[in-house]
Amino acid sequence: MKRLEDKIREEGQALSEHVLKVDAFLNHQVDPVLMQDIGKAFAERFADLDIDRIVTLESSGIAPAMMTALEMNVPFVFARKRKSLTLQDDLVEADVYSFTKQETNRISLSRRFVKPGERILVIDDFLANGEAALGLTELVESAGATVAGIGIVIEKSFQPGREKLLARGYRVESLARISKLEAGHISFVEAVR
Amino acid sequence: MKRLEDKIREEGQALSEHVLKVDAFLNHQVDPVLMQDIGKAFAERFADLDIDRIVTLESSGIAPAMMTALEMNVPFVFARKRKSLTLQDDLVEADVYSFTKQETNRISLSRRFVKPGERILVIDDFLANGEAALGLTELVESAGATVAGIGIVIEKSFQPGREKLLARGYRVESLARISKLEAGHISFVEAVR
Helix, strand or coil, X not given: CHHHHHHHHHHCEECCCCCEECCCXXXXXXXXXXXXXXXXXXXXXXXXXXXXXXXXXXXCCHHHHHHHHHHHCCCEEEEECCCCCCCCCCEEEEEEXXXXXXXXXXXXXXXCCCXXXXXXXXXXXXXXXXXXXXXXXXXXXXXXXXXXXXEEEEEECCCXXXXXXXXXXXXXXXXXXXXXXXXXXXXXXXCCC | CHHHHHHHHHHCEECCCCCEECCXXXXXXXXXXXXXXXXXXXXXXXXXXXXXXXXXXXXXXXXXXXXXXXXXXXXXXXXXXXXXXXXXXXXXXXXXXXXXXXXXXXXXXXXXXXXXXXXXXEEEEEECCCHXXXXXXXXXXXXXXXXXXXXXXXXXXXXXXXXXXXXXXXXXXXXXXXXEEECCEEEECCCCC
Protein backbone atom coordinates (compact mmCIF):
# COMPACT_ATOMS: atom_id res chain seq x y z
CA MET A 1 0.00 0.00 0.00
CA LYS A 2 1.87 2.96 -1.35
CA ARG A 3 0.37 5.64 0.85
CA LEU A 4 1.27 3.69 3.97
CA GLU A 5 4.84 3.08 2.77
CA ASP A 6 5.21 6.80 2.03
CA LYS A 7 3.96 7.64 5.50
CA ILE A 8 6.39 5.17 7.09
CA ARG A 9 9.26 6.72 5.07
CA GLU A 10 8.23 10.25 6.03
CA GLU A 11 7.19 9.85 9.66
CA GLY A 12 8.49 6.46 10.82
CA GLN A 13 11.79 6.31 12.69
CA ALA A 14 14.10 3.30 12.58
CA LEU A 15 15.53 3.38 16.08
CA SER A 16 17.64 0.25 15.61
CA GLU A 17 17.78 -2.85 13.43
CA HIS A 18 14.65 -4.14 15.12
CA VAL A 19 12.66 -1.18 16.38
CA LEU A 20 10.49 0.97 14.13
CA LYS A 21 8.74 3.88 15.78
CA VAL A 22 5.45 4.80 14.15
CA ASP A 23 3.82 6.63 17.02
CA ALA A 24 3.19 9.68 14.83
CA PHE A 25 0.39 7.95 12.89
CA LEU A 26 -0.29 4.40 14.10
CA ASN A 27 0.21 3.51 17.75
CA HIS A 28 0.06 6.70 19.79
CA GLN A 29 -1.14 9.46 17.51
CA VAL A 30 -3.40 8.15 14.74
CA ASP A 31 -3.97 9.67 11.29
CA PRO A 32 -7.68 8.96 10.75
CA VAL A 33 -7.66 9.39 6.97
CA LEU A 34 -4.72 7.01 6.57
CA MET A 35 -6.56 4.60 8.86
CA GLN A 36 -9.65 4.82 6.65
CA ASP A 37 -7.48 3.93 3.65
CA ILE A 38 -6.03 1.01 5.62
CA GLY A 39 -9.57 -0.23 6.34
CA LYS A 40 -10.46 0.03 2.64
CA ALA A 41 -7.28 -1.83 1.65
CA PHE A 42 -8.01 -4.73 4.03
CA ALA A 43 -11.66 -4.88 2.95
CA GLU A 44 -10.52 -5.12 -0.68
CA ARG A 45 -7.88 -7.78 -0.08
CA PHE A 46 -10.22 -9.97 1.96
CA ALA A 47 -13.39 -9.26 -0.04
CA ASP A 48 -13.58 -12.88 -1.25
CA LEU A 49 -13.57 -14.43 2.23
CA ASP A 50 -17.13 -13.93 3.48
CA ILE A 51 -15.99 -12.71 6.91
CA ASP A 52 -18.42 -12.83 9.86
CA ARG A 53 -16.37 -10.88 12.37
CA ILE A 54 -13.01 -9.21 12.96
CA VAL A 55 -10.81 -9.95 15.97
CA THR A 56 -7.91 -7.74 17.05
CA LEU A 57 -5.85 -7.03 20.17
CA GLU A 58 -5.96 -3.89 22.30
CA SER A 59 -4.74 -1.21 21.94
CA SER A 60 -3.01 -0.53 18.64
CA GLY A 61 -5.11 -2.99 16.66
CA ILE A 62 -8.33 -1.17 17.49
CA ALA A 63 -8.13 1.72 15.01
CA PRO A 64 -7.32 -0.44 11.94
CA ALA A 65 -9.88 -3.07 13.03
CA MET A 66 -12.50 -0.32 13.49
CA MET A 67 -12.02 1.00 9.96
CA THR A 68 -11.88 -2.46 8.38
CA ALA A 69 -15.05 -3.51 10.24
CA LEU A 70 -16.82 -0.38 9.02
CA GLU A 71 -15.78 -1.05 5.40
CA MET A 72 -16.76 -4.75 5.60
CA ASN A 73 -19.92 -4.04 7.62
CA VAL A 74 -19.16 -6.62 10.33
CA PRO A 75 -18.60 -6.18 14.06
CA PHE A 76 -15.15 -6.39 15.57
CA VAL A 77 -13.95 -7.61 18.95
CA PHE A 78 -10.76 -6.53 20.66
CA ALA A 79 -9.07 -9.13 22.83
CA ARG A 80 -8.16 -7.81 26.26
CA LYS A 81 -4.75 -7.95 27.89
CA ARG A 82 -6.19 -7.59 31.37
CA LYS A 83 -9.51 -8.57 32.79
CA SER A 84 -11.98 -5.98 33.93
CA LEU A 85 -14.72 -6.44 36.51
CA THR A 86 -17.28 -6.50 33.73
CA LEU A 87 -15.45 -8.99 31.49
CA GLN A 88 -15.09 -12.27 33.30
CA ASP A 89 -17.53 -14.76 31.93
CA ASP A 90 -16.88 -17.58 29.56
CA LEU A 91 -13.52 -16.50 28.22
CA VAL A 92 -11.04 -18.11 25.87
CA GLU A 93 -7.46 -17.25 26.81
CA ALA A 94 -3.93 -17.41 25.40
CA ASP A 95 -0.47 -16.25 26.49
CA VAL A 96 1.34 -13.71 24.33
CA TYR A 97 4.93 -12.65 24.86
CA SER A 98 5.71 -9.09 23.84
CA PHE A 99 9.34 -8.50 22.83
CA THR A 100 8.71 -4.74 22.82
CA LYS A 101 7.34 -4.66 26.36
CA GLN A 102 9.36 -7.66 27.56
CA GLU A 103 6.45 -9.28 29.32
CA THR A 104 3.87 -12.01 28.85
CA ASN A 105 0.25 -10.97 28.68
CA ARG A 106 -2.63 -13.34 29.09
CA ILE A 107 -5.08 -12.21 26.43
CA SER A 108 -8.75 -13.07 26.48
CA LEU A 109 -11.91 -12.93 24.45
CA SER A 110 -15.51 -13.66 25.38
CA ARG A 111 -17.09 -16.70 23.73
CA ARG A 112 -20.27 -14.65 23.44
CA PHE A 113 -18.76 -12.72 20.54
CA VAL A 114 -16.84 -15.34 18.58
CA LYS A 115 -19.05 -18.28 17.81
CA PRO A 116 -18.41 -21.82 16.56
CA GLY A 117 -18.32 -22.02 12.78
CA GLU A 118 -17.76 -18.30 12.17
CA ARG A 119 -15.18 -17.06 9.68
CA ILE A 120 -12.91 -14.58 11.42
CA LEU A 121 -10.50 -11.99 10.04
CA VAL A 122 -7.64 -11.27 12.46
CA ILE A 123 -6.23 -7.73 12.24
CA ASP A 124 -3.14 -6.40 13.99
CA ASP A 125 -0.90 -3.37 13.70
CA PHE A 126 2.49 -5.13 13.62
CA LEU A 127 3.82 -8.55 12.66
CA ALA A 128 7.32 -9.31 13.91
CA ASN A 129 7.81 -12.62 15.74
CA GLY A 130 4.18 -13.57 15.30
CA GLU A 131 3.41 -13.90 19.00
CA ALA A 132 0.37 -11.63 19.05
CA ALA A 133 -1.10 -12.97 15.80
CA LEU A 134 -0.63 -16.59 16.95
CA GLY A 135 -2.26 -15.75 20.28
CA LEU A 136 -5.24 -14.29 18.42
CA THR A 137 -5.56 -17.37 16.18
CA GLU A 138 -5.46 -19.52 19.32
CA LEU A 139 -8.33 -17.53 20.84
CA VAL A 140 -10.41 -17.76 17.67
CA GLU A 141 -9.85 -21.50 17.30
CA SER A 142 -10.47 -22.17 21.00
CA ALA A 143 -13.86 -20.55 20.48
CA GLY A 144 -14.55 -23.00 17.64
CA ALA A 145 -14.31 -20.45 14.85
CA THR A 146 -12.04 -20.43 11.79
CA VAL A 147 -9.29 -17.93 11.00
CA ALA A 148 -10.08 -17.02 7.39
CA GLY A 149 -7.28 -14.50 7.06
CA ILE A 150 -4.78 -12.34 8.91
CA GLY A 151 -4.37 -8.68 8.00
CA ILE A 152 -1.28 -6.82 9.20
CA VAL A 153 -0.63 -3.10 8.87
CA ILE A 154 3.19 -3.25 9.09
CA GLU A 155 5.18 -6.45 8.72
CA LYS A 156 8.82 -6.67 9.68
CA SER A 157 9.58 -9.26 7.03
CA PHE A 158 13.09 -9.93 8.35
CA GLN A 159 11.60 -11.41 11.51
CA PRO A 160 9.99 -14.87 11.54
CA GLY A 161 6.30 -14.00 12.15
CA ARG A 162 5.11 -14.24 8.57
CA GLU A 163 6.80 -17.59 7.96
CA LYS A 164 5.32 -19.03 11.16
CA LEU A 165 1.81 -18.00 10.12
CA LEU A 166 2.21 -19.28 6.55
CA ALA A 167 3.62 -22.58 7.86
CA ARG A 168 0.37 -23.07 9.76
CA GLY A 169 -1.62 -22.50 6.61
CA TYR A 170 -2.95 -19.01 7.34
CA ARG A 171 -3.45 -16.45 4.62
CA VAL A 172 -1.51 -13.31 5.53
CA GLU A 173 -1.92 -9.90 3.89
CA SER A 174 0.44 -7.17 5.07
CA LEU A 175 -0.07 -3.63 3.81
CA ALA A 176 3.58 -2.64 4.26
CA ARG A 177 6.46 -5.12 4.33
CA ILE A 178 9.77 -3.95 5.71
CA SER A 179 12.83 -5.86 4.55
CA LYS A 180 15.44 -4.06 6.62
CA LEU A 181 15.79 -1.47 9.34
CA GLU A 182 19.00 0.45 9.92
CA ALA A 183 19.23 3.41 12.26
CA GLY A 184 17.81 6.20 10.12
CA HIS A 185 16.90 4.03 7.11
CA ILE A 186 13.89 1.85 6.24
CA SER A 187 13.80 -0.58 3.27
CA PHE A 188 10.70 -2.29 1.91
CA VAL A 189 10.12 -5.67 0.30
CA GLU A 190 9.52 -4.94 -3.36
CA ALA A 191 5.78 -4.89 -3.94
CA VAL A 192 4.48 -7.63 -6.26
CA ARG A 193 1.28 -5.76 -6.93
CA MET B 1 -28.51 10.30 21.11
CA LYS B 2 -31.49 8.09 20.58
CA ARG B 3 -29.81 5.30 18.67
CA LEU B 4 -27.23 4.89 21.42
CA GLU B 5 -29.90 4.87 24.15
CA ASP B 6 -31.84 2.22 22.23
CA LYS B 7 -28.71 0.11 21.91
CA ILE B 8 -27.99 0.45 25.64
CA ARG B 9 -31.58 -0.61 26.42
CA GLU B 10 -31.39 -3.57 24.04
CA GLU B 11 -27.87 -4.86 24.61
CA GLY B 12 -26.58 -3.23 27.79
CA GLN B 13 -26.82 -5.13 31.07
CA ALA B 14 -27.19 -3.45 34.44
CA LEU B 15 -25.21 -5.84 36.63
CA SER B 16 -25.73 -3.80 39.80
CA GLU B 17 -26.52 -0.23 40.87
CA HIS B 18 -23.10 0.86 39.62
CA VAL B 19 -22.00 -1.50 36.89
CA LEU B 20 -23.30 -1.30 33.33
CA LYS B 21 -21.99 -3.92 30.96
CA VAL B 22 -21.82 -2.73 27.35
CA ASP B 23 -19.26 -5.17 26.00
CA ALA B 24 -21.61 -6.19 23.19
CA PHE B 25 -21.11 -2.92 21.28
CA LEU B 26 -18.66 -0.56 23.03
CA ASN B 27 -15.78 -1.97 25.07
CA HIS B 28 -15.11 -5.50 23.90
CA GLN B 29 -17.14 -6.09 20.77
CA VAL B 30 -17.70 -2.87 18.81
CA ASP B 31 -20.57 -2.05 16.46
CA PRO B 32 -18.81 -0.04 13.75
CA VAL B 33 -21.92 1.64 12.32
CA LEU B 34 -23.05 2.79 15.77
CA MET B 35 -19.51 4.04 16.35
CA GLN B 36 -19.66 6.02 13.10
CA ASP B 37 -22.90 7.63 14.32
CA ILE B 38 -21.19 8.42 17.63
CA GLY B 39 -18.35 10.12 15.75
CA LYS B 40 -20.85 12.17 13.75
CA ALA B 41 -22.75 13.16 16.91
CA PHE B 42 -19.57 14.40 18.63
CA ALA B 43 -18.43 16.24 15.49
CA GLU B 44 -21.79 18.00 15.36
CA ARG B 45 -21.89 18.93 19.05
CA PHE B 46 -18.35 20.31 19.01
CA ALA B 47 -18.45 21.82 15.52
CA ASP B 48 -18.14 25.37 16.90
CA LEU B 49 -14.95 24.73 18.85
CA ASP B 50 -12.22 24.81 16.19
CA ILE B 51 -10.54 21.67 17.52
CA ASP B 52 -6.89 20.98 16.63
CA ARG B 53 -6.64 17.46 17.99
CA ILE B 54 -8.49 14.77 19.93
CA VAL B 55 -7.06 13.05 23.01
CA THR B 56 -8.45 9.82 24.45
CA LEU B 57 -7.32 6.95 26.70
CA GLU B 58 -6.57 3.38 25.61
CA SER B 59 -8.37 1.06 25.03
CA SER B 60 -12.09 1.75 24.96
CA GLY B 61 -11.74 5.40 23.99
CA ILE B 62 -9.96 4.55 20.76
CA ALA B 63 -12.93 3.53 18.60
CA PRO B 64 -15.09 6.61 19.41
CA ALA B 65 -12.04 8.90 19.13
CA MET B 66 -11.15 7.33 15.78
CA MET B 67 -14.60 8.02 14.31
CA THR B 68 -14.81 11.53 15.77
CA ALA B 69 -11.34 12.36 14.42
CA LEU B 70 -12.35 11.12 10.98
CA GLU B 71 -15.51 13.24 11.02
CA MET B 72 -13.67 16.33 12.28
CA ASN B 73 -10.63 15.72 10.07
CA VAL B 74 -8.10 16.08 12.89
CA PRO B 75 -5.59 13.56 14.27
CA PHE B 76 -6.18 11.84 17.58
CA VAL B 77 -3.78 10.61 20.24
CA PHE B 78 -4.48 7.85 22.73
CA ALA B 79 -2.85 8.20 26.12
CA ARG B 80 -1.05 5.06 27.22
CA LYS B 81 -1.56 3.22 30.48
CA ARG B 82 1.82 1.55 30.28
CA LYS B 83 5.02 2.63 28.64
CA SER B 84 6.45 0.74 25.70
CA LEU B 85 10.06 0.62 24.59
CA THR B 86 9.25 2.95 21.72
CA LEU B 87 7.32 5.52 23.77
CA GLN B 88 9.57 7.00 26.39
CA ASP B 89 10.58 10.49 25.38
CA ASP B 90 9.26 13.74 26.63
CA LEU B 91 6.06 12.54 28.27
CA VAL B 92 3.43 14.27 30.31
CA GLU B 93 1.98 11.96 32.98
CA ALA B 94 -0.96 11.72 35.38
CA ASP B 95 -2.32 9.15 37.83
CA VAL B 96 -5.78 7.72 37.22
CA TYR B 97 -7.62 5.46 39.64
CA SER B 98 -9.94 2.94 38.04
CA PHE B 99 -12.84 1.87 40.25
CA THR B 100 -13.68 -0.87 37.75
CA LYS B 101 -10.21 -2.39 37.78
CA GLN B 102 -9.40 -1.29 41.35
CA GLU B 103 -5.96 -0.02 40.48
CA THR B 104 -4.11 3.17 39.74
CA ASN B 105 -2.64 3.59 36.28
CA ARG B 106 -0.05 6.15 35.41
CA ILE B 107 -1.18 7.46 32.03
CA SER B 108 1.09 9.26 29.63
CA LEU B 109 1.14 11.23 26.43
CA SER B 110 4.01 12.45 24.28
CA ARG B 111 4.54 16.21 24.13
CA ARG B 112 5.34 15.75 20.45
CA PHE B 113 1.65 15.31 19.70
CA VAL B 114 -0.09 17.80 21.97
CA LYS B 115 1.42 21.23 21.55
CA PRO B 116 1.22 24.45 23.53
CA GLY B 117 -1.74 26.58 22.52
CA GLU B 118 -3.69 23.83 20.79
CA ARG B 119 -7.41 23.35 21.35
CA ILE B 120 -8.05 19.76 22.38
CA LEU B 121 -11.23 17.70 22.46
CA VAL B 122 -11.09 14.94 25.09
CA ILE B 123 -13.13 11.83 24.24
CA ASP B 124 -13.82 8.88 26.51
CA ASP B 125 -16.21 5.93 26.55
CA PHE B 126 -17.51 6.30 30.14
CA LEU B 127 -17.88 9.07 32.69
CA ALA B 128 -18.53 7.91 36.25
CA ASN B 129 -16.31 9.37 38.97
CA GLY B 130 -14.42 11.50 36.48
CA GLU B 131 -10.99 10.03 37.24
CA ALA B 132 -10.08 9.19 33.66
CA ALA B 133 -11.41 12.44 32.19
CA LEU B 134 -9.61 14.51 34.85
CA GLY B 135 -6.40 12.60 34.18
CA LEU B 136 -6.73 13.38 30.48
CA THR B 137 -7.34 17.10 31.14
CA GLU B 138 -4.25 17.08 33.37
CA LEU B 139 -2.15 15.62 30.53
CA VAL B 140 -3.47 18.14 28.01
CA GLU B 141 -2.87 21.11 30.32
CA SER B 142 0.58 19.85 31.37
CA ALA B 143 1.46 19.94 27.68
CA GLY B 144 0.38 23.59 27.56
CA ALA B 145 -2.74 22.99 25.49
CA THR B 146 -6.37 23.88 26.28
CA VAL B 147 -9.25 21.48 26.87
CA ALA B 148 -11.94 22.94 24.61
CA GLY B 149 -14.48 20.23 25.37
CA ILE B 150 -15.05 16.76 26.77
CA GLY B 151 -17.14 14.23 24.85
CA ILE B 152 -18.44 11.16 26.67
CA VAL B 153 -20.22 8.21 25.10
CA ILE B 154 -22.03 7.01 28.24
CA GLU B 155 -22.38 9.09 31.39
CA LYS B 156 -23.49 7.59 34.68
CA SER B 157 -25.16 10.80 35.80
CA PHE B 158 -25.77 9.52 39.35
CA GLN B 159 -22.02 9.47 39.95
CA PRO B 160 -20.06 12.70 40.56
CA GLY B 161 -17.88 12.85 37.40
CA ARG B 162 -19.98 15.32 35.43
CA GLU B 163 -20.29 17.74 38.35
CA LYS B 164 -16.54 17.64 38.97
CA LEU B 165 -15.81 18.49 35.33
CA LEU B 166 -18.42 21.28 35.20
CA ALA B 167 -17.08 22.72 38.47
CA ARG B 168 -13.71 23.13 36.80
CA GLY B 169 -15.30 24.97 33.91
CA TYR B 170 -15.15 22.27 31.25
CA ARG B 171 -17.83 21.86 28.63
CA VAL B 172 -19.15 18.29 28.77
CA GLU B 173 -21.29 16.61 26.12
CA SER B 174 -22.50 13.08 26.90
CA LEU B 175 -24.33 11.13 24.21
CA ALA B 176 -26.23 8.96 26.70
CA ARG B 177 -26.93 9.96 30.30
CA ILE B 178 -27.96 7.26 32.71
CA SER B 179 -29.90 8.43 35.75
CA LYS B 180 -30.23 5.09 37.50
CA LEU B 181 -29.11 1.48 37.28
CA GLU B 182 -30.96 -1.35 38.96
CA ALA B 183 -30.21 -5.00 38.31
CA GLY B 184 -32.01 -5.59 35.02
CA HIS B 185 -33.18 -2.00 34.50
CA ILE B 186 -31.59 1.12 33.03
CA SER B 187 -33.10 4.64 33.30
CA PHE B 188 -31.99 7.69 31.35
CA VAL B 189 -31.86 11.38 32.17
CA GLU B 190 -34.63 12.99 30.16
CA ALA B 191 -33.11 14.45 27.02
CA VAL B 192 -33.37 18.23 26.72
CA ARG B 193 -32.73 18.13 23.00
